[in-house]
Structures are given as structure tokens and as C-alpha cells.
Amino acid sequence: MSGFDDRGFELGADYYNKLVKQYADHKISDEEFMLLSKEMGNIIELCLDGDITEDECNEKLAK
Numbered sequence: 001m002s003g004f005d006d007r008g009f010e011l012g013a014d015y016y017n018k019l020v021k022q023y024a025d026h027k028i029s030d031e032e033f034m035l036l037s038k039e040m041g042n043i044i045e046l047c048l049d050g051d052i053t054e055d056e057c058n059e060k061l062a063k
Contacts, residue, residue, distance in 0.1 A: 015061040
């Protein structure tokens, strides 16, 4: 695994900010926040490792 770098944060920043807003607005629970955060991290790792394209990454993160 490559670990997160600046590119990893750039890929997920918008999606993560939306997730944080949902959490702050009490639209998702603690458990949902943690699960979604982990899933986002896994998707970004796949992209950084070259297992999926950046377009595929963005598509998966948008869901």
C-alpha cells in the first residue's frame, strides 16, 4: 500500500467534507461516519495504488 499523500487528500477532500457536514448536521450516526470514512479511505488507496483509475475513484466516492 502506498499510504496517503497530498494526492490522496486531494482526491477525497470534497467527498470527505460533505461527509463531515452530514455528520455535523446529525444526518448520519457515529457508526455510519466511521464506516463511510473507512470505505472512502479504501477507495482512495485503490486509486493511489493504481488498482482503479482516478475517474473510477471519483465515481465510487460520489456514491
